[in-house]
Amino acid sequence: MLERRKPIPIGDAVQKIMEHQLHGVTEYVSINESFGRFLSEDLIATSDVPHFDRAPYDGFAVRSIDTREASQANPVEFKVIDHLGAGMVSTKVVGQNQAVRIMTGAMMPEGTDAVVMFEVAQDNEKNGTPYMSIKRSFNKGDNVSFTGEDAKKGEVLVKKGTLINPGIQAMLATFGYKDVPVAKKPLVGLFATGTELLEVEEALVPGKIRNSNSHMIAAQIERAGGNVKYFGKLPDEFDTCFEAVKNVLNEVDLLITTGGVSVGDFDYLPAIYDKLGAEVLFNKVAMRPGSVTTVAEYKGKILFGLSGNPSACYVGFELFARPIIRKMLFSEKVHLRKEMALLQADFPKANPFTRFVRSSAFIEDGRLKATPSGLDKSNIIMSLAGANSLMILPGGTRGFTAGSEVEVLFLEDQTGSEWPW
Amino acid sequence: MLERRKPIPIGDAVQKIMEHQLHGVTEYVSINESFGRFLSEDLIATSDVPHFDRAPYDGFAVRSIDTREASQANPVEFKVIDHLGAGMVSTKVVGQNQAVRIMTGAMMPEGTDAVVMFEVAQDNEKNGTPYMSIKRSFNKGDNVSFTGEDAKKGEVLVKKGTLINPGIQAMLATFGYKDVPVAKKPLVGLFATGTELLEVEEALVPGKIRNSNSHMIAAQIERAGGNVKYFGKLPDEFDTCFEAVKNVLNEVDLLITTGGVSVGDFDYLPAIYDKLGAEVLFNKVAMRPGSVTTVAEYKGKILFGLSGNPSACYVGFELFARPIIRKMLFSEKVHLRKEMALLQADFPKANPFTRFVRSSAFIEDGRLKATPSGLDKSNIIMSLAGANSLMILPGGTRGFTAGSEVEVLFLEDQTGSEWPW
Incomplete structure (x- = not known):
């Protein structure tokens, strides 16, 4: 009297799910909340980096032309006419044999085109006025970070679907992304079915066990990048389960149930899908554990009927539900590495x-x-x-x-x- | 006129930080919030798993003694006196040549000691009473999951300091951990120093750049397992920086500043540590980038002076600050893999x-x-x-x-x- 199901290969099962068009949705979150989210648009350089020529070292900004004759035998002296820290801008135009003392990150003063590092300059002072001298020449551009050297305005720097890590956070800040376009987290509904289930706070009684699958799957949903809405546990009763499943479908993007998909006398999920009018994509996969994993589609929602067995439940989620969640997060590599x-x-x-x-x-x-x-x-x-x-x-x-x-x-x-x- | 600092090996620098006794603190969070946190106590089995003998398959629970004579030539028949789904408990005691129809996970009825899987049983019915017969014998314990088979009460299953993953969530639920002892997240204060810094929402102006380090380090703190308290950016002014640093030290477990640790004219962190009376653990490390990373200790707090250079800042955090955060999360492997x-x-x-x-x-x-x-x-x-x-x-x-x-x-x-x- 056993129901006979025809197992399909894993790849075919995954394919049947991934054919369904579930699209990601953009929402904007503060940059302070964007770490760990998935970019829903390409990250584009909104300016050159750096957006001005700057000193990459502490030293003196000079006109390279004035250094041409400098050598060991012939030191050349410069009058130091200004002193810049990072973030300061000189109001002076640097003339012949003049220099500006400049710190790392500061903007090159008008007229200068090279930086002499402290290590190769000799400081001195005459009547309270600072001077420095050098014994070698410099070329135009020596020790200068030029505008656009690190990134050019308009460049795509990170592709959409990428998980935001600390480095990307730095880039978002650099380019003024106060609000970041990220994929809205898919909302995944979750029911645990099984008359044997107790809640975590309930005392053990003979024949019953605590519901561990919901807590495990909730964590797997979170790890995959979704949000979970746990609707509670259901006893193995057809009408109760049918009404419960039917009533929540509009509230979620995907629905996961655990248990009730095998061929036991109280496994009602197949009959529930049938009564709903859902299209069963598969109800047997050529794999262990998790062969009874059953997936159906109803009005654009995908219903994952995972096994009540913890290992099968775990594997079924990772193989079949995770990629749909990642697809809704704009990822291009939706499957496990x-x-x-x-x-x-x-x-x-x-x-x-x-x-x-x-x-x-x-x-x-x-x-x-x-x-x-x-x-x-x-x-x-x-x-x-x-x-x-x-x-x-x-x-x-x-x-x-x-x-x-x-x-x-x-x-x-x-x-x-x-x-x- | 350059300050000469003596570089120390990386390992020595890390050692100097890790010698400081910073201990983790336990807090209890709901199991619904515990995924991704670090256990602050060992996870102990609070009961046997399973905590009753149960059927691992759908079938018939029988007394193995009654199957002894069964063979192809000599089928033995059993009267089916009850029907159990998971979570149901039979009130009947199974007698000679009696069986109970039993689903996966249900408790073995009194008197039974083996399960006959459906595949090897022949169902039939006589006058509305169900019977089944078998053509082979079973040993005591065949197809039974015994009490304590998966875990024994009192066993340490997961060590403290472990990051809670979906599998551990399942274990916490199984053992009734409604509230989970986890490491309180260390609170890490953060200042960015630099007159050149703009906030993310500010328009670019010549000579200034947006503050990216704070957003990067905030994400690194979060990735390491800490909470961040961003106190804002500071201009390169000694008094402003000194007061700001002094005022927040009591509010945080660790303090990170970015910038101001090099030997430039406006790098005030060394002088700030000096005026505070903090003990500088090191101010130069034999590494690139990040050689100017400076770490000090003051009244039990560790002050991380990271370079303002983004790469150096990033590396300095991962090598020096991350392990202290992980130590406060009870981890035994606090360093990067x-x-x-x-x-x-x-x-x-x-x-x-x-x-x-x-x-x-x-x-x-x-x-x-x-x-x-x-x-x-x-x-x-x-x-x-x-x-x-x-x-x-x-x-x-x-x-x-x-x-x-x-x-x-x-x-x-x-x-x-x-x-x-």
């Missing part, structure tokens, strides 16, 4: 389906290696805590031995990949 | 001091590689945006060629290292 690693342990289990093994990936002597981070029992949440990656063990094989090359997906990395499948 | 990488470009410049080059580190064919992420001019903030690492090029060398092995420090990685110097 994939790399080749050396397997550090035997993995003798045969895999009919592709298996995702929670792993610790690390670099040793410049080489990426990966080792399973715990027993691979699908109900063990413990090994999730130490995992920074998922090892991909392809299906149809007889197991793997230490030293094999395997692919890993990085969980805690923002680099992403365009298409890992 | 260090790995060996293959240099992907020639770097012909000779280095009298150890040089930190902003780099893009990546993995290719399982091998870590690194390439400079931009021109290494210290006033170029542009290359900071694309950098995910700092390449360490040791001093006293004649330059480096592509293919050399170099050490890199990861900027966007939470792994950390105990001591990279």
Whole structure:
């Protein structure tokens, strides 16, 4: 009496989801709130950098023409007519054999075209007037940072979809982005289903466990860049679940449920999708854990029916829900970053389906290696805590031995990949 | 007339800072707010997991003793006396040749000690009463998840100082941590000094630039795990700066200033530390950029005088301020993670001091590689945006060629290292 479902390859499942047109939305946030958000427009240089010729060192600004004859045998003397710190602007025009004492970052005074660093100048004073002399010549432009040297006005400096890091924060400030265009965080609704679930504050009773999936998925949503709206837990009752799911769909961009997607007697999500009239994109994927992951589309919203099993739930989110969230954040590399690693342990289990093994990936002597981070029992949440990656063990094989090359997906990395499948 | 400062090795500089006893403080936050925080106490299993024997599959719970004679030739029949979903508890005691239909996660009924999966059972019905039969025997414990199998009450599961990831969120929920003990975020005060600085919303004028360092460092503080309190920008005026620094010291755990630490005519931080009576730990480090980084201690507070040069400022924060913040977050690996990488470009410049080059580190064919992420001019903030690492090029060398092995420090990685110097 078991329902028979036809498993589809992982890549096909991801493809079916990504075909749906979900677009990002721009919102403006203060630069003080923009760290960690995703740019929704290209960051463009609104001015040259620097936007004036400036001294890159402490020294004396001079006219290079006046230094031509300077040598060890023939020191040339300059009268120091002004003294500039960064941010100060000289009102003087520098004439023949005149110099301005200038600090790093200050604007080159009119007439000057080179900077003599302190180390090669000899200070002196005559009747209270400062002078300096040099024993070598300088070319026009020596020790000057020229306008536009670092960036030209109009240049695209950072592409949209990029995560804003401290360096980008500095650029935003440099170019006057007081308000920064960032991707609005997609709002992801979340229900946990299961009569066995207790809330975190409830005492344990026989047969019931605390709802850990919601807290895990909420953190995964946040890590992916979304906002979570937790609607609570639902018992395994068809009508209750149906009404609950139907009622919240307009409030969110995406909806995730955990549990209720297998073929058990109280797994109602497939029937709920059916009654809603949602189009089921797939209800079985050729993978472990998470083969029963079911994804449907209804009126432009994607409904993720993740397994109630913690590992399957975790993997299902990262493979199927994360890329849609990243797409709505304007990212071009929406999937988890994939790399080749050396397997550090035997993995003798045969895999009919592709298996995702929670792993610790690390670099040793410049080489990426990966080792399973715990027993691979699908109900063990413990090994999730130490995992920074998922090892991909392809299906149809007889197991793997230490030293094999395997692919890993990085969980805690923002680099992403365009298409890992 | 240049002040002569004696440079100390990087490791010595870091050591001098880390000797100061700054301790973390615990605060309790809701589990809904704990993702991304650092545990300030060990996470301990408050119960066994599972805390009751349960079915890991859908099937029939039976007494294994009743299956002993079952074989292909001799099917044994069981009367199905109850039907359990997860979270339901049977009130019945299972007797001889009786079974309970049971769903994944449900508690094993009294008397049963094995689960027969649906796939190997034959359902039938007699006069409205369900029966099932099997053609093989089962041992005590077959297909049962036993109490304590995943975790034992009292076990330390995650060490304090660990960053809370989605897996740890799941564990916190499982063990009833409604309120989670986390490290209070250190409050880091921040001043930018420099008469040349404009705020982000101000229009450019000749000789002045927008204050980018504060926004960059604020993001670095946040990335490190601290909270920032930005006190504004200060002109290069001794009295103004002195009063400003003195007045805020009681409000913060650490104080960072940018600018004013070099030997220019308007660099007042050394004199400010002197007038305060602060103990200067060092004022010159054998490194580029950031050699003028000056760190002082005053009444238990550490004062970081970072260079006003954006690159030097960035590097100075990561090497010297980040580890103190991480220490206050109970971390055991407070420094940036260090790995060996293959240099992907020639770097012909000779280095009298150890040089930190902003780099893009990546993995290719399982091998870590690194390439400079931009021109290494210290006033170029542009290359900071694309950098995910700092390449360490040791001093006293004649330059480096592509293919050399170099050490890199990861900027966007939470792994950390105990001591990279």
